[in-house]
Amino acid sequence: MKCDRCDNEATVHEVTIHKGQKVEKHLCEQCAQEDGIAIQSAQSIPPSLMQQFTVGIGQQAQKANRSPSCTNCGMSYTEFRQHGLLGCPDCYHTFEKQLLPLLERAQEGGTDHIGKTPNRSVGALKRQRQLTVLRKQLADALASEHYERAAELRDELRDAGVDLSSATADADEDAAT
């Protein structure tokens, strides 16, 4: 979410009740300070609690430092987490490992695209996508014990020239998870 006043990311969120109406403010730190919204300083947090947090942050930072920045745009994973926006298409490849759990959470478990494919990437991508859809449908059919449908899908996959032993293995693996 962006700051109500400028283009920075909003990090201070204030909700007040004014004349019975809820008033929400979403500001960046600078605008919040200008607005006189007190930002609680770390000093007011009990040292013991603070230590717990900083230890965690330290570990996270170390982890993040270990992961390389995107070679194309220079975005680091820490930077991405601060703003929620990636720097370039290559970031998806660079941060694939870290992104997967985030995607799973945000996307109801979805980690693979099965939707539309650009026409221009000719047959290859489309075919790949169709196979992914068929595999998923096969896994679903097996999981829900719709064996007739599963058999049909297996035939379709076989017609598409897929090595069935691996397709079934994939499907079984998917069905089990």
Add this chain to the structure above:
Amino acid sequence: MNGIDANIGDVWKEPSGEATDVVLSSRVRLARNLAGFNFLSRATRDDRRQITRIVQSRLVQSGLIDSLVWVDLDKSESLDRLVMVERRLISKQHAKGDEPRAVILSEPDERLSIMVNEEDHLRIQMMRGGMALEDAYDEIDAIDDKIESVIEYAFCPRFGYLTACPTNVGAGIRVSAMLHLPALKLIGEIDKVRRAAKSMNLAVRGFYGEGSEAIGEIYQISNQTTLGKTERDILASFSTGIMPKIIEYERHARRRLMENRREIVEDRVNRALGTLRYARLLNADEAIRLLSQVRLGVVLGMIEDLDLSTVAELMLISQPAHLQKVIGTELNQAQRRAARAALMRDRVASH
């Protein structure tokens, strides 16, 4: 300027969709980025300029898609930008700043708008009055194909259409509907709808979009999942799975109110009508709240000399930027309150 005036488009005036008693508008939005460029968080001013040039020459100047108008937002008047925000053609964020960015609008009804250099390079949006998401998707899908024939999108087989924010990656699709739910609010069941929507991973927003309160019992509901599902699945579960349930729930609540609390509803509707006819000062939120009651009155047959498209138009022209466009001069807040009340008096009383 470039077709932005106070006249509202046919999308609002003559809803082509279903369930207009409950659904104000529905829309489908696709997020796309150009291959070979950084996303905007890492784009230079020059990148942004190049992107706008490519998009303008290949989509608009080439005549690829009929009847498009290009609007350079960094060179436009701020009032015009606010008019477009109020009409939901651009986002609030897109109205701000001085970076090279644009919006493409389809004339004359503005059902298609393409934001260039917003959070993603392209945000393609197709709008309908009432519920018509399949229709909107068919059209936007064809337009997406056309665009993709002249512009290479950032795409990878695993993650699909690559977007600046991973919450949009995959199909990059957002389907949404603007719903008018006054009866559910009145009988105190609106929170049930909110909870149910959230549990189905849908976002519920207020009248002004992200982070806003629901003014006038108007709610915007949209999908959040874009990865691991096909566009048609996302569309189907939204427009034939969830929406009909909410629409029927609101209709049921309206029937119950008419059976058990007709007087209360009639009182609210007519008080609202009376205020619009006689008030001397009105702020924008109050106007929306009153028009919301009037809309309910029109749907329930309590008001016969107004129709839904007039109410939709009044909701729009009661907004600050539209109001100033209609009046034809810039007004401060106090002046707007008086001008708004005068406009409403005139438009509502003349019916």
